[in-house]
Amino acid sequence: MFELNDLRQTRFFQYVFEEGKKEGKREVFEEAKQEAKLEAIPHLLAFGLSIEQIAQALDLDKKVVKQAAQPTS
Template identity: 65%
Template sequence: MFELNDLRQTRFYQDVFAEGKQKGRQEGKLETIPQLLALGLSIQQIAQALGLDEQLVKQAAQPKS
């Protein structure tokens, strides 16, 4: 029988798991942007500190409508 442990060893599972982990990290970074702006950091400083593109930081800084 094909068990969960077998699935976890497949390349597909590992790729999907890694992609989800990366997405989660980026979402966490994006959620911190408003707080960092409130502390007085510039878009450039935030982008550099979080390792994100400045355009992405600008988009995340925009108020949600």
């Protein structure tokens, strides 16, 4: 009978497993990159950059920059 351990030995399973790991790493990287951009916004505002300049520099939508610039309550 074909068991789970046998399935794990197949090239197909190993390929799909590795691709899944890569995809997971990409998602984590993209999330971290977005978070870093959002954390930079208050600092860039403190340097006197405008919302438009920050949006352009960080490749973000102006609405996202405005929202991140608002003080949290």
